[in-house]
Amino acid sequence: MAYLEVRNISKRFGGLKALSDVDMSVEKGEIFGLMGANGAGKTTLFSVIAGHVAPSAGEVHFNGQRITGLSPSRICRAGICRTFQIVRPFAGLSVEENVRVAALFGSGRKRTRVEQARSVDAALESVGLSGHRAGLAGGLTLSGQKRLEIARALATGAELVMLDEVMAGLNPTEIAEMLETLGRLRREHGLTFVIVEHVIGALMSLSDRILVLHHGERIAFGTPEEIGANAHVEEVYFG
Ligand SMILES: Nc1ncnc2c1ncn2[C@@H]1O[C@H](COP(=O)(O)OP(=O)(O)OP(=O)(O)O)[C@@H](O)[C@H]1O
Ligand SMILES: [Mg+2]
Known part of the structure; x- marks a missing residue:
């Protein structure tokens, strides 16, 4: 069985x-x-996998465990965390406090306070927000808020992170930095990512394999090269 296995999900x-x-x-x-x-x-x-939405049919398995029907916090503790397309930090809390809340959310993983504090520092560092930790989350730029979303996911201790359009609205320099960050997180921490992205160049350059959905149905699956050469995908996606 694969690490994350989604079977016959309907909603x-x-x-x-x-x-x-x-x-x-x-x-x-x-x-x-x-x-x-x-x-x-x-x-x-994403919402079905993370437990925010119950599927009408089908099952999700992660790391050999059936997670369908578990709460988002149980699924997080099992090792899956997602970011939200519409970023929603606690704007009135500091950047660091936002990440601390996320670390607490993952605390069912039986981590000590020291381990939690370390995961907060590591998460801030790995997305390049260490220098902004004392500032209010609401004061970050969009790019900063997207990075904060990722830091919060990392701080839960998740091993599989689902990123929902973390590059939307970023400029080319910020996108290049994000690509670098995600590649490094995979290399250095062995994390697994599922990414949703309309920035197609970024999606193609980062992904090992790509699944294409259209009106809720799976219409193509393959390497970025295969997807790029798929006439049906070109027709429905690029029009
Ligand atoms: N909570 C909900 N209640 C009713 N309909 C919903 C709900 N969430 C999503 N939908 C509908 O389900 C369909 C799929 O929505 P979804 O947000 O998953 O699409 P998406 O691929 O993420 O799109 P986008 O690229 O715009 O983010 C849409 O028609 C949407 O309007
Ligand atoms: Mg969406």
Whole structure:
């Protein structure tokens, strides 16, 4: 069984089928890209995996454990954390306090206070926010807030991190820095990432494999080269 195994996941919102029978397998240490036009079901799939939305059908397994139906905090403690497409830090708390809250959220992993403090420092350092730790989270630029989202996910102690459009709205320099950060996190910490990104160049250069969703259905899967050469993907995604 793969590290993260999504089997036959469907999700209905009333009459709308946001996900139809979606399968996805992610291997440990890979960067797995999820692509699709607006409304394709990408965020819904993240929410199902992270336990924020209950699927109408299907199962999710992580690290050999069935996690379907567990609460987001239990799933976080199992080792999966996601960021939110719309960043939502505690704007009135400092950058460091935001990351500390996340570290506490992961505290069911039986980490000592010292280990938690260390994970806060390491998370801030790895996204380049150490110098901003005392400032208010609400005072960060968009790029800073995206980095804070990632730091919060890391500080929970998660081993698989799902990033929902962390490059949206960033300028080319900030995107290049983000690519560098994510590549380094994988190399140095052995983290596994599932990333949703409309910045296609970034998605293609980072991902080992890419799954394409369209209206909730899986329409293509393969290496970035295979996806780039797929005529059906080009038609539905690039129009
Ligand atoms: N809580 C909800 N209630 C009702 N419909 C929802 C809900 N969440 C998502 N949807 C619908 O499900 C479909 C998939 O939405 P989702 O947010 O997963 O798409 P997405 O691929 O993340 O799109 P985007 O690229 O715009 O972020 C859309 O039609 C959306 O309107
Ligand atoms: Mg989305």
